[in-house]
Amino acid sequence: MNEFTIFLLALIIMAAIFSHLRAGRFKRMAESITLKCDTAMASALSAKKSLLETMNSISMPCLVVDGQGKVTFANRAMEISSGFQGMSGRNYLEFIKEPGFIRALQDIRRHGKPLDTEISLWRKVFLVSFSIFGDTGNILVSLRDVTAEKEVEKIKKELVTNMSHELKTPLTAIKGYGETLRDEVTGEPRKYLDVILKHADRLISIVNDILSLSGLEETKPELVPVDISDLIRETSSLFSEKMKKRKIELILDLDESNRIVPGDRFKMEELFINLIDNAVRYTDEGNISIRSFLKDDLLNVTIRDTGIGIPERSLPRIFERFYVVDKSRSRETGGTGLGLSIVKHIMMLHKGNIEISSRLGSGTEILLKFPLHS
Ligand SMILES: Nc1ncnc2c1ncn2[C@@H]1O[C@H](COP(=O)(O)OP(=O)(O)O)[C@@H](O)[C@H]1O
């Protein structure tokens, strides 16, 4: 064995020892990685399990729908409410066929904005919230059962409507006999009678507004072509005397080529009477301008006044029943606080939209948007 052979042998032995050592290190590394993976997997599984348990213990029905309409998750409350088992993995249309729900899902996919809407499902009424999350187009749908609240609301409304019907006859009698008596008396008694009659008129207005509102809720109007320009001219002319007396100028700027919308003429008359009445009632000087124009395939109508305006804090409540900004002014001018609720309802029946903007001391603008096709 010469020196070179010894050197070669030593080299081979060293390489074998080194590779053995390396193999051992790699093995340990591989084992440690496997352990870490196992731990991560176990904690992910445990997190998933606890998330599922949490979602299942929520009493609110929840559902996740993916971009293709497949249910990727439905909690226990959802399966109990709907009466369907094993919703996950199936298309939501197998369980929910309500057009309002389908429309809301399409809307949120198109606009991406969270959406809350009331929908009747499985013989119950739900307030349904839709929100999109992640970049996969998953939509979380959560439902709040408001059936009982709706029922109480319905009973309350029925009570008020029935009372209003009952009040109509005695009020008409009070007004009729009061007017007859007023012609017979003079002096102090006449003054008292005037006060009685003023209050009787106010009660009659409230009763009529309540009945009008409940009538709007009960009936679905049949929409026929209505000429909005004509209607605005006719209804605004009813106020010309009042405006003349108060030196308020009326400015009409109506689009004569786009004027026909599907509507209920009588209800639309009621709508414009209420809005023009408000503009006149809450304007001391200046003008009222009514404009119509086509925008985004909708017929827009604006009614703008230079009146007292509405404080910003009151705007969110302005369409509520009986809400008035200044009770004494509204009462003084014979208001009931029901006009704008009626208007909002009429717009809903026409599948239209109403917006209000106002600045205290400088005026108010109402924007109505009517669809051109039913
Ligand atoms: N054009 C307007 N200018 C100023 N305030 C208005 C106008 N329209 C409505 N309001 C305010 O909104 C309240 C509610 O309006 P509405 O429902 O028509 O009731 P009202 O019977 O009092 O007119 C009014 O009492 C008034 O405070």
Ligand SMILES: [Mg+2]
């Ligand atoms: Mg009014």
